Amino acid sequence: MRLEAKELASLIETLRRDGYEVVGPTVRDGAIVYDAIEGLEDLPRGWTDEHAPGRYRLLRRPDNALFGYVVGPQSWKRFLLPPRVRLFSVRRNGDQPEIIADASAEPPPKYAFLGARACELAALAVQDRVLLGGPYADPIYRNRRQDVFVIAVQCTQAAPTCFCSSMGTGPKLSGGYDIALTEVVEGAESWFVAHAGTEAGAARLAALGAPEASPQDVARAEEAARRAESMITRRLNTAGLRERLAENFEHPQWDDVARRCLACANCTLVCPTCFCVTVEDTSDVTGSHAERWRLWDSCFTQSFSYIHGGPVRASIKARYRQWLTHKLSSWHDQFGTSGCVGCGRCITWCPAAIEITTEAEAVCGFPPSSLRSEQA
Amino acid sequence: MLPQASRVIAVERETRDTFTFTVAAPGGGSGFAPGQFSMLSVFGVGEAPISISGDPGEPDRLVYTVRSVGPVTQALVTRRPGEWIGVRGPFGASWPLAALRGKDILIVAGGIGLAPLRPAVYYVLRRRGDYGRLVLLYGARSPQDMLYRKQLSAWSYLPDTQILTTVDYGGLSWRGHVGVVTTLFRYARFDAQRTAALVCGPEVMMRFVLRELETRGMALSDVYVSMERNMKCAVGFCGHCQLGPHFVCKDGPVFPAARVKRLMERYEL
The missing domain is CATH 3.40.50.80 (Nucleotide-binding domain of ferredoxin-NADP reductase (FNR) module)
Known part of the structure; x- marks a missing residue:
């Protein structure tokens, strides 16, 4: 099906009318940020992003493309695994505490995600395994996840930080969406080739009454998708990576990276699969009301591994090693998949320009697959 | 996932910083296996993983021996009979x-x-x-x-x-x-x-x-x-208790030694 901008607008409108909170890309604070949108005017029309290790800039495009950027700092994780969420409150009832589950207070929003990339859908699948796939399911994630309607957007360009093709997650969309869009820029404006991934998606597309895409339209869209593939220059050699990382617990590269790593935790906060959380209790001054909140946490903090006597991972070396080894090696043992989807966010947002691809290959003794990037 | 409020029945001093206290098992008790642990809360202060140290033949009560080493354990050991704490669990693998x-x-x-x-x-x-x-x-x-x-x-x-x-x-x-x-x-x-x-x-x-x-x-x-590691959730979601490929909370805390001996030899794992 071929959609013009006005049909995309009406897709957003009908979703909103049906009670969805439509979340999509917006421009805020000099970045592409996923946030609630009301229509096309909220999208980053005519903006693109420039990525390099430790560098991110928004730039104007010569055209009015709506999805002409790669990825922003935050993924969809923040909507399904909120950075800060109240687990319960406790009220003193006589002398007995009364525990009030927070889930009962209000139903979670029903989200429609507009603009999810292939790597991000892979990240959603990884988080599904982590948070829903075991003997326990996280009720907060489950309630927010179950009704999500996904409108994916095919990447038509890639950044020097992208390495999804090495992780087998992209750039071509391959499922996990209700509707997939490929944006084709023609002159200053753009149109979309859309196809459905689910019956719900098909029903919504049919309701738009747009014309079928012609074979030429489809060919234009495929060409745009191939452009993204051809722009990917970063590689990660994954053959034997998991085993070598597990074996090379002691390796001089860990000391080397520890001298550069600031343990700032940026990489874990922008990572679309990092799921670690902590809890924090608060109370009012009278002690008659207390709450427990769940917050994102990071294995880069000392307190993360604290047991009485001190942190288990006192050195930055140990903390970087835990993060990288977990992501690319022990994640397989725990969840049967890699924890990395190749989105490149940890590379872009590292203030020390550390590249996970380079570090992992060095620890494994692999020759570097990508040329070391020009560092901005 | 939610803690249940449980009343402290008895507190006994073991050493200068360690106390054993007994709480009524929430809901009459569903029993526990030796080696399992609970997550104990003092509301408004926090939660900590504490091993069950009582008799599995008396499932209506839960006994914990707590050493005061931080804010939560300090708040726990100062509870008095009749006061309430929060209990989640029991969790984890037991002595086989x-x-x-x-x-x-x-x-x-x-x-x-x-x-x-x-x-x-x-x-x-x-x-x-x-x-x-x-x-x-x-x-x-x-x-x-x-x-x-x-x-x-x-x-x-x-x-x-x-x-x-x-x-x-x-x-x-x-x-x-x-x-x-x-x-x-x-x-x-x-x-x-x-x-x-x-x-x-x-x-x-x-x-x-x-x-x-x-x-x-x-x-x-x-x-x-x-094994012991930092724990926040006790069900494998918070990531804190990782020991290489294992989550100490749900794969342990009791492990066959052969599974963790090499990991125990890795400093700062």
């Missing part, structure tokens, strides 16, 4: 005692590590005929830091039971052993070929105990250890 029937049971504990092993002692004593000898080796910092002293003394008079204790610093009035817990092995009487060992204590102590057990001819496959 049912599978060890017919064997001698060797328990090696260091410091507060005796707490998660006490339910194993109760379990064996309630089924005394099912097991061979019961040998308990216990090391503490000083005589004043020893847990359950009266109980240890009472158990030492039981048939086929050997209780050996040692301390790092004895003081003038101490007549017992001085030295690390492995120095007790020369006095311990057990048949390595038909013994299973349950070990809990500081990691450095457990590493030396594993070495000692192997020297004594025990197979690592007959040895179990209980």
Whole structure:
């Protein structure tokens, strides 16, 4: 099906009318940020992003493309695994505490995600395994996840930080969406080739009454998708990576990276699969009301591994090693998949320009697959 | 996931910083297995993982031995009978005692590590005929830091039971052993070929105990250890308790020693 901008607008409108909170890309604070949108005017029309290790800039495009950027700092994780969420409150009832589950207070929003990339859908699948796939399911994630309607957007360009093709997650969309869009820029404006991934998606597309895409339209869209593939220059050699990382617990590269790593935790906060959380209790001054909140946490903090006597991972070396080894090696043992989807966010947002691809290959003794990037 | 409010029934002082307290099991109690732990809350302060140290034959009450080492444990040990705490659990893998029937049971504990092993002692004593000898080796910092002293003394008079204790610093009035817990092995009487060992204590102590057990001819496959890591959720979501590929909260805290021995030798894993 071929959609013009006005049909995309009406897709957003009908979703909103049906009670969805439509979340999509917006421009805020000099970045592409996923946030609630009301229509096309909220999208980053005519903006693109420039990525390099430790560098991110928004730039104007010569055209009015709506999805002409790669990825922003935050993924969809923040909507399904909120950075800060109240687990319960406790009220003193006589002398007995009364525990009030927070889930009962209000139903979670029903989200429609507009603009999810292939790597991000892979990240959603990884988080599904982590948070829903075991003997326990996280009720907060489950309630927010179950009704999500996904409108994916095919990447038509890639950044020097992208390495999804090495992780087998992209750039071509391959499922996990209700509707997939490929944006084709023609002159200053753009149109979309859309196809459905689910019956719900098909029903919504049919309701738009747009014309079928012609074979030429489809060919234009495929060409745009191939452009993204051809722009990917970063590689990660994954053959034997998991085993070598597990074996090379002691390796001089860990000391080397520890001298550069600031343990700032940026990489874990922008990572679309990092799921670690902590809890924090608060109370009012009278002690008659207390709450427990769940917050994102990071294995880069000392307190993360604290047991009485001190942190288990006192050195930055140990903390970087835990993060990288977990992501690319022990994640397989725990969840049967890699924890990395190749989105490149940890590379872009590292203030020390550390590249996970380079570090992992060095620890494994692999020759570097990508040329070391020009560092901005 | 939500804690249940539970009333403290009794509090008993063990040492200068360690208390054993008993709470009514929420909802009458669903039972627990020796070696499991609970997440205990003082609302408004926080939550901490605490081993269950009571008798699995008394499921209507939950007994915990807590050493005050931080804000949550300090708030826990200052609860008084009649006050309420929050309880989640029990969680985690237990000492596989049912599978060890017919064997001698060797328990090696260091410091507060005796707490998660006490339910194993109760379990064996309630089924005394099912097991061979019961040998308990216990090391503490000083005589004043020893847990359950009266109980240890009472158990030492039981048939086929050997209780050996040692301390790092004895003081003038101490007549017992001085030295690390492995120095007790020369006095311990057990048949390595038909013994299973349950070990809990500081990691450095457990590493030396594993070495000692192997020297004594025990197979690592007959040895179990209980590990400690930071925990926030106890169900494998918070990521804090990772030990290489394992989540200590749900894959442990009790592990077959063969599964974690190499990991225990990795500094800052």
